[in-house]
Amino acid sequence: MKALTWQSRGKITCETVPDPKIEHGRDVIIKVTACAICGSDLHLMGGFMPTMECGDVLGHETMGEVIEVGKDNAKLKVGDRIVVPFTICCGECRQCKWGNWSCCERTNPNGKLQAETYGYPLAGLFGFSHITGGYAGGQAEYLRVPYADVGPIVVPEGLTDEQVLFLSDIFPTAYQAAEHCDIGPEDTVAIWGCGPVGVLAVKCCYLLGAKRVIAIDSVPERLALAREAGAETIDLSKENVQDTLMEMTKGLGPDSVIEAVGMESHGADTTLQKVTSAIMEHTVSLERPYALNQAILACRPGGNVSMPGVFAGPVGPVALGILMNKGLTLKTGQTHMVRYMKPLLERIQNGDIDPSFIISHRSTNLEEGPALYDLFRDKKDNCTKVVFKPHG
Ligand code: NAD
Ligand code: ZN
Ligand code: ZN
Known part of the structure; x- marks a missing residue:
């Protein structure tokens, strides 16, 4: 065959x-x-x-x-x-x-x-x-x-x-990712990645009762698809994701964040040192490759970080201190x-x-x-x- x-x-x-x-x-x-x-x-x-x-x-x-x-x-x-x-x-x-x-x-x-x-x-x-x-x-x-x-x-x-x-x-994956956000009726969810998983997650967040979904990517056609699915969008190649999210949520940050990018965003070009210094200098949110860290930075204290994105082996550094100090809940898995x-x-x-x-x-x-x-x-x-x- x-x-x-x-x-x-x-x-x-x-x-x-x-x-x-x-x-x-x-x-x-x-x-x-x-x-x-x-x-x-x-x-x-x-x-x-x-x-x-x-x-x-x-x-x-x-x-x-x-x-x-x-x-x-x-x-x-x-x-x-x-x-x-x-x-x-x-x-x-x-x-x-x-x-x-x-x-x-x-x-x-x-x-x-x-x-x-x-x-x-x-x-x-x-x-x-x-x-x-x-x-x-x-x-x-x-x-x-x-x-x-x-x-x-x-x-x-x-x-x-x-x-x-x-x-x-991808439909169950998007649904589980949305379920991991424990969505309440007033909730805003931000989603990194408008690939098939991210766009279906937009739909699933609404199926689970989200008030507002904001989707982030840099590919215009994919952002357009996310808008068709009902999301507001941020083009990360044109806007500062962190600042825009804070403006859109009146400085509070989204209630939950979904990382639907995976290793593409943490690929081979990220040396440990580069990422560490980016976190130390708080510039990590400005950089394209670090969707998970951007999501952790943006999420409101006590919120949920849902990570359907796939990773293999040690990936680092992750903004674990921010995750811990904000009391965020990280949920992930196949x-x-x-x-x-x-x-x-x-x-x-x-x-x-x-x-x-x-x-x-x-x-x-x-x-x-x-x-x-x-x-x-x-x-x-x-x-x-x-x-x-x-x-x-
Ligand atoms: P995809 O590669 O088609 O989409 C990823 C999107 O992320 C692309 O549109 C890309 O432009 C965007 N992107 C890249 N860097 C970004 C950044 N820094 N910020 C925001 N967006 C960025 O992939 P997909 O099919 O939608 O899958 C998404 C992820 O979900 C992958 O990691 C995949 O392996 C994973 N996945 C997990 C499960 C599971 O069971 N957990 C199942 C299926 C897929
Ligand atoms: Zn798959
Ligand atoms: Zn078994």
């Missing part, structure tokens, strides 16, 4: 790879009808995540039709149309029972042990490096879905792939997908939201994948979200 693969830092290629097979009784195999590129894939592409290996199949926002079912999977049958969450979890361990699905105890954080060591498949993420299970991803014609009796949801008739595809990741997929499917069915508005580019040819990755990374041609339909 054809699949998009990670080759080396900055290099994605479309390759012919072996078709996936059932490896465990609870697996299913799907024929991928739609899959997307996520901002997290850009972190992988940029080489920020450790333990990617040449040839690894990318992709963790995927849906499709079940074509084969493992012998122990009583939940799904051939022909079911399913959305696959980007997290793989067992459904049996303490964390899964507590509803902390992305903290499944069957993960393998040091990336060294093999599934055979335990006798069951590892939890982890699709297409996301060997530190998270080393599973092949879904930017491919077919996908093996482990623990397919836990995470995937069957799509009811009458909904298009594009309406439900983002239940696989999204507890199973918690949100069904309720958010209902939101889509009710017509409360149609997340497909963020799609800008569609392709039926995975060979176009590398060029579309470049476009999404470089934010060219008004690219806000790429969706592939590998079988047309």
